[in-house]
Amino acid sequence: MAIVEIVLGSVLASFFQVLFDKLASLGLSNAQREGAPPFSGISTDLLNNWRKTLDTINAVLDDAEDRQLSSNCLVKLWLDDVRDLAYDMEDLLDVLALQATQVKSGAKSSTSRGRINWKFSCFGQDKSSRSNLNPCLLVSETEVQEINGRLEDIVIRKDRLSLRENVVGKSYYTNQKLPSTSLPETQFFGRKKEEAQILERLVSEVENSDATLSIVPIVGMGGVGKTALAQRLYNDARVKSYFETRAWVCVSDVFDVFDITKTILRSITGLSCEGEDLNGLQVKLKDSLSGKKFLVVLDDVWNENYGKWTDFLKPFEAGAKGSKIIVTTRNLPVVSIRGASPYHLEQLSLDNSTQILKE
Template identity: 75%
Template sequence: MAIGEIVLGSFLASFFQVLFDKLTSLTLGYAQQEGISTTLFEKWKGMLVTINAVLADAEDKQLSGNPLVKLWLDDVRDLAYDMEDLLDEFAIKAAQVESEAKSSTSRGMEKWKFSFFGQDKSSRLNPNPHLLVFETKVQEIIGRLKAIVTTKDHLSLRENVVDRSNYTNKRVPTTSLPEPWFFGREKEEAEILELLISEAKNSDAVLSILNIVPIVGMGGVGKTALAQQLYNDARVKSCFERRAWVCVSDVFYVFDITKAILQSITGLSCEGEDLNELQVKLKDSLYGKKFLVVLDDVWNEDYGKWTELFKPFEAGAKGSKIIVTTRNLPVVPMRGALPYPLEELSLDNCTSLLAFHALGATNFESHPDLEATGKKLAEKCKGLPLAAKMLGVALCNERNPDKWEAILNNKIWDLPKGKKR
């Protein structure tokens, strides 16, 4: 398979994950909080899952020279970009409405969200022009989704040719082991490290909401990589007597998370035990000890689940810390902790990261014929280290400038810049 086609397949599949994440985030962050129906979101999700299930087969058929499948993939890509734009537009508007509603005694602005989902029929008597534009875009996207699903059937695309379906439930688990090379997070790493160590050494510190450090940012921006660096720092290891790393993802089961923490700390199997037994053992293991627990990729906003999970932590020593990485900002206020937002990498750092994974070096000094194209490719990554890494891996051991140029000119790289949340 050619490098350009590997990149096309990887990034179209990855971009679907972005859409799934944003749909989930909006459902949790706005719709449920305001009592808005989530029917529209679920309808979009259902059709996206149907399309996503045949992507692998579509990419294989495209490589075989099927022009109709290529046109179909182009339509899928264009629709995905337009969907993301509309979701971002809605999120921004919803945030503005919420802010204005809090500062005003009138609930008129709140009707915008309900009428957008067809729950306020009275507002349709005097429709807002801005709302009409939204509704028109929504209906257009629904129509395009249906057309793409119909065309999929006509092309006889097979589902789940490889196990890459249903990204909402099958995230790749993370590990506590750090990346081989870490770029551009020196400032952030130093600031959080100081926060961890200074409070861990403060004998007056107590385990409270202030001992939680939430690292917040969009998907692919490097939250996990930063947490890995902190978790493995020698100074952190020396400050904390107990450490545990758990990849939580979108399914927040207190039983599973408690079990994973206990196994990470003790190294023992915990099969056949119920939640009570696990929490008692975890409490005993943490009793009087300074601990660091990393909960990676968290989406849960249910305060009751957080409270249940944290019960054994109360036995820990003063100065214990909990790092939470999340794309979902509403997760953070549930425990009252202030978020630590993670921004995109600079272009120079993205270039270095791409070069490292593609060439085994942090620059293009040994390959000046690839430098100009490499920098343009790094710019396409929009500051996301995950995108730079994936591109570098796809280009690994490739030294032909024409192939680098071909990837640069591939339309799949015109990814819209992720919005900060």
Template identity: 40%
Template structure:
């Protein structure tokens, strides 16, 4: 829902680019249709208040409905502009560049000159669309005054920095408040008790439930004591869909260090059984949502081949999942961070390499932002990363006082702090983000494939103009 709402400005920006493209302006001038084109340029005045509108929509339903109408209108305008391009390209294919010029000259007044009957006879279908859009645009522009929207609100230049590729390593200096939990679980993994308390399949399963569970599992996974205690370690991100075949395949590829094209579960499980035979293995199944015992029973069949003392850690948000999978007496529950731990985590990301005098001015604002994070590690880290390049109090106060904080969590799965990170993305990247959001959670993107699809949808050419394309890769 949030992506659909906040992406209005990015859609609008793309329409404006098409509308003021140099060839279109040239044709408009040559055919004396600048007056109609100027009517459409009222979009610029609407665009000026979009930031304020996108903030107010969270609390004011009337503003949200206005933005919905505006988004629908923007899509209609984009469709018409695409028809221009299609017809122009078609004429070039049929008649060649020289002949296409006159054809396009006829097309442009056709579309824009509904109010100019003395111009070349226009195509009725496109002409009707133009008339309808122009009327709706005028009505939408008038309605914006009802909401007392302000121009230039927000618009903070939060630039997207080039992102390093992620690795399996984790910086333990960036982790706060989990030392006790880490030591307790590691001591259990290495204990004689763990070897005895191993359920019916010879493998102990330790669920971790709560906030920061993936990070905790990661630092346990990378601990030198754990590494030396087990013959092999495997990490698999499971996520929403508990695909027994897919998970088995991922585990097998990690154990054998080679890929397989097989999709036959029986074949995969027999190969995995052979790969684990006699080995003391440590497996992390991250972000598990499965609540069906039969799926877990099917997955764990090859694990019996492992040596005594093999261990599995399962991270999950759901205690029911933990109950289904665990063999230990209880799950390890992670609570939210204390205020001090949350403050240290926020400061680690927000104040790195910042001038001491500037930091002293921003720290009081930062402390108020930390309280709004409510001890959630991801919220503190996300907002700290968002603000670390901003060194003026206005930018920090803009985040602190943003109306998004008032949005009730129960109406959405998205935390206000995380939505703020999205909200302050440059508008030209929101469109790219919105496109990526249609894919399933944890979908594996192939760089070349995604690049080709985006290019087909004109997203790359659009990003290249703003210098952001290189940063995406």
């Protein structure tokens, strides 16, 4: 498992939010000048342009993360450059924020003496103003132009790599992923606490609830171990004895109600069900599950369409109270559709990650 690459995409997505916050803070400082030259030495328009460009890059990070896992070296290099730019941009924004603080402090001092000096250029100050600033905190026009150039280069390469924005359905990586099975991994590291907590949710019934069916979502970033954990739970001895029937489906990129229903029915009954339409499949599935306590695992789900979920779940309401559906997904909105309480799977500890690398 390419742990470093998997973590990189998630870290970048979080780090971009830090940059957005810093840009917003500088923009607010500039706006409060009421027509005076900007605190930061960079115009509000330029800050807004940086924000828009970062939005464009941020929108394709999920797709880039998927594609680098398929050993696409050009995408990996692109992500590395995005990371380096993000770090350098943060450093520059921190300097601008300190510079803005110094200028603001100097402006207040001048106001108290009745002498307001607005001679503050786009990338520097006049001689008298400059003397009041720490020279280490001055941002040059060259540094700003360099950031602009790197931003433009990354956007151009994004287009050449055909990275897609806001990918929540079929993606390059999920299309290449082999359908996972319910068989557990031969090596399993960590997750003892998580396994015990989710197991308790599976084999216990919610008090004072009339609901027949409960959904147990396992949510986490790609490669964090959602499927491996679900496999462990699916094959646990307590789970096998608690549920009368079980079924496993790797959903992946396309949430096809017909195909998923057919796979579950075939898994439960052993019948091929060829020639049946969706209505026929759902009637048979409802009859097969009627009055039984069942467990179904939907692995790697991306669908956020409420209508598809409603159509898919109709046969499952016939099961006995205590029936469960485990959903593994990267997308939190997937599980919010049914109001299910998600179980967030965090990254492995350093010790367990190191052990995986050793193996």
